[in-house]
């Protein structure tokens with residue numbers, strides 16, 4: 487069963503996708519996404535392909551009528567893509583070449599441009615789940631893209647907060663944060679175009695956000711130099727993470743772009759950024775999304791963000 491269901495109590499859509507529960511895990515002896523394997527007949531460098539078990543699909547399937555004044559269902563129309571970062575099975579972001587990561591940023595932009603032309607798509611969410619701890623079922627370096635026929639509630643909240651701030655102040659909230667000393671003192675590193683910071687309001691112990699210094703609303707608005715600097719900042723963040731316990735460090739990397747095709751222009755108010763959420767709080771301890779986090783959306787961070795920023799500033803990584 488594939489459909490959207492509306493929760494009238496919270497005002498949120500839920501994606502019902504019974505097929506995703508049947509997703510296979512990677513067999514121990516072979517990788518289904520290496521060149522010349524189950525998914526690919528030939529070689530590739532980078533690749534984007536439709537997820538075989540999509541939560542949302544571009545086929546317009548009809549949904550059953552529902553006999554209720556309160557409950558709604560809708561077609562789960564959207565696109566879920568798998569984005570292969572490289573054909574080399576042993577590589578991942580921290581040890582990939584900078585040129586390959588620049589190509590990845592270009593691929594994100596190409597897919598974003600293409601999918602945002604579909605007027606039923608309201609939100610495009612690009613992300614990477616790295617490591618079994620955050621549910622990655624394939625070991626081969628890859629990310630994903632979900633494009634939704636609605637704006638998921640946290641993304642809607644973020645876009646509204648930023649546009650409300652712009653309406654009141656005629657400036658971008660994130661541009662203003664980037665000149666606020668209390669915010670920037672947690673900067674872990676920066677390059678010419680991007681700043682990596684443990685946010686003052688971090689929810690996770692090792693959370694890092696990447697912000698472009700220049701006001702850029704969507705990833706596709708970055709210049710070629712900024713895309714190169716973004717590739718550099720992503721790799722450096724991943725290298726820092728791997729150096730914390732000198733082992734592969736799991737993370738969720740999430741890219742934030744404004745809603746699309748909603749009849750509202752976010753060019754001045756929305757500032758593109760990336761948030762990294764690593765689930766670890768110690769070498770052998772995970773921070774769970776438990777009752778408080780899941781039930782209330784209020785997070786309990788067991789560390790002080792300033793101390794975590796200082797710890798990560800001191801880590802030495804090879805460029």
Ligand SMILES: [Zn+2]
Pocket residue numbers: 517518519520521574575626
């Ligand atoms: Zn592989």
Ligand SMILES: [Zn+2]
Pocket residue numbers: 658659660661662700701702756757
């Ligand atoms: Zn801005």
